[in-house]
Amino acid sequence: MANKRVTLADVAAEAGVAVSTASLVLSGRGAAVRISTSSQQRVRDAAQRLGYRPNAVSVGLRKGHTSTLGFISDSVASSRLAGEMIKGAIEAARDRGFMVFVGETGGNTTLERQLLDAMFDRQVDGVILASMLTHGRDLPAELTRTPAVLLNISTDGDLTLPVVLPAEHQAGRDAAAALVEAGHRDIHLIGAGPGPDDVRTISSAARQRLAGILEVLGENGLAPASGRDINQWLPPEGYRAASALLEKGVPEALLCFNDRLAMGAYQAVQEHGLSIPGDVSVVSFDDASIAAWLHPGLTTFALPHRAMGKRAADLVVDVIEHDRRGTDQPAPGSGVHLIPMPKRDRDSVRQLDR
Amino acid sequence: MANKRVTLADVAAEAGVAVSTASLVLSGRGAAVRISTSSQQRVRDAAQRLGYRPNAVSVGLRKGHTSTLGFISDSVASSRLAGEMIKGAIEAARDRGFMVFVGETGGNTTLERQLLDAMFDRQVDGVILASMLTHGRDLPAELTRTPAVLLNISTDGDLTLPVVLPAEHQAGRDAAAALVEAGHRDIHLIGAGPGPDDVRTISSAARQRLAGILEVLGENGLAPASGRDINQWLPPEGYRAASALLEKGVPEALLCFNDRLAMGAYQAVQEHGLSIPGDVSVVSFDDASIAAWLHPGLTTFALPHRAMGKRAADLVVDVIEHDRRGTDQPAPGSGVHLIPMPKRDRDSVRQLDR
């Protein structure tokens, strides 16, 4: 369609110099190879005038790198949160001059390999492998061929890749602390617990949140008043768990393992004619969009998906640039990067005066 | 890092033929140029043995196209729905052998131009320009240089680009019909109306939904019992609107302009001690995730984001392949493509027996 791109040759012709001269000038090496100021100016003017933009494909072929990243996740769309992760990654990448290919596997390993191949074929400089499920998994061997970062994937292997994860353990501590500091003693867990091994979900987040919670309760001489280990963290389950609790009396505080459980708990509490936070305090994790829409606003600890995506992209680019420099220093960033889960303080916790 | 890629030259050497021969064989033109069966086999074996994969960058440079699409939206992450749109596009693209660059502008036009440039630099074969806001806008001129499709963007111009939109008008008709057919007569609109011009949102969806609704009501000799034109379609607004209604009596049916408004309406109805659908029926649009989580499940007309993304990708690829063939036939797919909004039938509508 339409007029083809302006090439370096066009610029060179317009400026009356050789292609190599134009290349040198535009890549900033003009002074270094002693191109006269006037010629340099002519080249730059010509480029400007013609609206020259280097063909990245050609540059990629010649230089062997493409300023391109691959982002592969098992589910782009399943949650708003996945979108945030991608967004963070894309933005960080752009700030560093990279574009990103996005692929989605739906958990299919064959597809994952195909996507990786398709990306390597296109000479991506690095790869971010993301999951929405945060659990251990085997990694495709190809990942060692290129800088790579794991995003929201905890691996068991002794892998030296950088790994970006939410600080679930700390969030567990913070959530428990929020209730304890508000004066609560009668704290019921919905989603996992009461024991440290009562965790049914595959999600390793559950285990860590629980550990953090129990730690803080223990430090305050407390234990969960009850716990309900649930496999599917969805509103109906939260509803059921809270309803069961309400049969036996009014719990002082509910610590829900995610916002959907909390949403169900809200429904149960409110159907019982009780008020949040007047009668029951609720704290949760994730900061899904419903957290803000519930009545009253739900105090929750946000999964920092955006920040995680950004960190992951920054890490791959760090590694890429490090490799490019070719120094002997060890690759940067390997190891686990925990991104804090910030508290979204809303109106579901009552301050008791004890 | 690690062993470099296998090139065509490696394969040719291994098979004992010239590079051009290997190329011909692997691109399937072996028979056409009379390469002996035995040579062909040797080349294929060698390729197989060495694990050869063509370097897409090189191919892109030579052939001038890259089997790559650009997807630019103003907000990847703002909603789960945007993710669905991207997912649909990515999947359809993959099925056709394309990878996709994803970019996000946040509504910033300068950024949009930069992203387009970065994508054109990388020789994308086509572009999908998407918006979450569905309203008219000016388009960057660059879009005429390459096959392009507008996704969820309605343009005023006489543009010949294909445009993919949800069938809002029809959904408005369907939503009204759902209530009318259930025997409702006392239908209150929350979000826009009651008159056809009572539409405050910039979203053109509002206007079309409203038009569809009024059409069907009119055809049944009805008019909205009331309407509330709201700018921000969020739960608190829905709550307020429904509460105001409830002050004056019990409305038979609420037709909310999106699920968030419906969520707010639920809260109000339930706080008034009334039941959905026992006392009040509710119908809505979007099928956001909360629609399924609400008690009872909300009957709503789904924004078909996934299908829209898929259609958009298919359309660009159609155009690309059409251009490639270089026939004189007119470009395919130009014009508006309306994707149906399917009904998600849940439990918020009561069947009256009149």
Add this chain to the structure above:
DNA sequence: AACGCTTGCTAGTTCGGTTTAGCACGAGCG
């Protein structure tokens, strides 16, 4: 006049493929 040095610029190779034009050889034909 011959030589070396600096200055200013360019020819030519390379990246990894695709594609066209055509070479070399043997068989068949008159």
Add this chain to the structure above:
DNA sequence: CGCTCGTGCTAAACCGAACTAGCAAGCGTT
């Protein structure tokens, strides 16, 4: 015996840039 034709394959140009090696002109020296 010379010519044409078919078969099987390859050399070489090309895509658009990056980059190395080095040429030519001008100037000062001896």
